Amino acid sequence: AKLAQDWGYDEVNINCGCPSERVQKGSFGACLMSEPALVADCIKAMRDAVDIPVTVKHRIGIDKIENYDFVRDFVGTVSEAGTNVFIVHTRNAWLKGLSPKENREIPPLKREFAYQLKKDFPELIFVINGVIQDLGQAEEQLKFVDGVMVGRAAYNTPWLLSDVDDRIYGDSHEPITREKVIEVMTEYLKTVGSDQRAVRAVCRHMHGLLTGLAGAKAWRRTLSDSAAIEHEGSNILNYAYAKAGWSDIERYWDADDDNFG
Template sequence: MGPGRRLCAQRADARPDRRAAQRAPAQCRACGGHRDGARGSGTRLRAQDRHRPHPPALRPAHAGRHPGVAGRVRRRLGTPDSRHAAEALAHDDGGHAGAGAPRPHAQPGGRPAPGARPGAPLLPPARRGPQRDRGRHTRAGRGQGPCTALAARQRGGDRRGRGAGLLREPLARAEPPAEGSGVSGHSPWRLSVAPMMDWTDRHCRYLHRLITRHTLLYTEMVTTGALIHGDQGRHLDYNAEEHPVALQLGGSEPEDLAQCARLAERWGYDEVNLNCGCPSERVQRGAFGACLMNEPQLVADCVKAMRDATALPVTVKHRIGTDKIESYDFVRDFVGTVAAAGCEVFIVHARNAWLQGLSPKENREIPPLRYELVARLKRDFPQLTIAINGGIKTPEQIAEQLALVDGVMVGREAYHEPWSMAQWDSRFFGATDPAASREQVEEQWLQYLDRLHVAGVSWAYAMRHALGLWNGTPGARRWRQVWSDHRLKTLAPREVAAQATAARLGAVALAAA
């Protein structure tokens, strides 16, 4: 071993073993006793484990607390006297701080609780901050903060119902079509496009109306809190060409739903629909959606409140069951209870809603379709209007179901393949189809995008709904690629349309060569 290594070894032998010192019990500065645990180990010990009990004969006068405990309590409670702070802690028979009898609490008004020792600090009474309701607005009530009746009325919380003070006229109210302008001899619910979150907004509905004039269109689900406390124009405004159009609501409070039903009537909607079929966890946390099927009487109360508030038709969209409940009696009793409250139209998604374990997408695919239960509902309730939803895509499937029930609701097929609705009016309503070709629809859609562009609204947000217009034809992929190019979103819609059409026709010519 060289001299350098020998010197290092000697220094290492002379150094104290720091790890051994850390493992050794720490000594109490006041009494010479030992505390459990290793200093510097980073382990947080419980209060009763920080001090090892002394033998009874050697227990010092300070047993039960270390110097500094009273100071910490005094700083926490804000008391100037360390004696009061020390007495605020309870001690067990072994003298461990933090264990034993509970701390004395003050009664309301600052009076000491029964059994509190004299001299103990009076803890302030518990203060309840303003509570929040589902709409995230402070509610006026007893013991809920300094809300006054005037403030409640300003927020619309008077006896007329929450949100009554927030009613205002529509931004651009669209008048419903004149009576008798619809197709005679057919139910308004004969054919409809399902409400789909983030998809069936006003731009999507305008595109669908260019392809079919008589199909009933639904809005995205709008919660009652969003309408009562949020921007009504953002959620309720629509184009006059969208009629017939229905508003779907999400909620479980009869008063709130009644208030929103009045809003729907004032804005000129043709129907109000209550969502009892959405299985997402976010919707369940709001206590509405598919979980409402487990409370049919509450749904009946909501329907009655809405019917009392508006002359519009009040309908319900629901599933055939929840979770593993596959008995027909469940959905039959649900429909019977809600129908007794005055609901006459039920749109039934022919799948169960699994409230736990499946995502909304999986809930549309994994639970099996059971069309026979919906047809049985129609046989058992012939006086009601029963429409079916779930997995129906082709005109042949629509015609097959219309032979058994009153109506069919089509979902994602109508969104992804909008041109599939081109013959609906002539085949199912006996009317003339509004669009003769995809080119005609594209031109009318471009006029709509031009209006949005002039108004300063992003046309790209609306264009996403029309990307499936040319699906199934040569060049459709190149057409979608041009419209989806983010580098072109600053251009006018007509300029992008020219490039998209050129790309599509170029692909057609290349395929024909």
């Protein structure tokens, strides 16, 4: 927590939600929900060390413990340590027999548990998480809780957040364009120079930029092409955008390299 504060982070969150067996071996993640007093002690120690908020992300139960009382008592105990923000993934975590991916899909969603937590602890802040795919769904959830966490949908379809300021916060301004994102990320790529591994890492995390648009498959394919990355270097995003049909490819074509592209 102290390192997070020193590095300039606004908040540090303790993970009581991950069901991975590897995580369990380190005694953190969802298995901590069975030890709320220990989590409270952790929160106290972290709050003593830093001035930034310490928050908790958790599930609604573990394994076959599916009664609401379990998560209610967990929140009640942990909140006494001084934390007031709880991010609730509204599924149980099955600690044995399911992979982390299956744990995001098989245990049923019980969003009503998060709604009830807000009713039972109105002074606390509850942020709901789990299969919220668009801003319409987020707006619906905000009728019952204080906030919404969008995880994989934001990663896989990042443009769904392009009008979040206007729709959720009433902050109207001209939205950023995909072209501007590419421009800014291209400037960043120039800073990593010839580090091909870094360029590939940036490309991998840009795959979702054109999701839902024509040419998205060509965009992803180009950003996954090691030869294209090696050839284009820091210009790879512009090149991929052109290959997807969204700008003039001749601007990014090396006329002296007839075998490439």
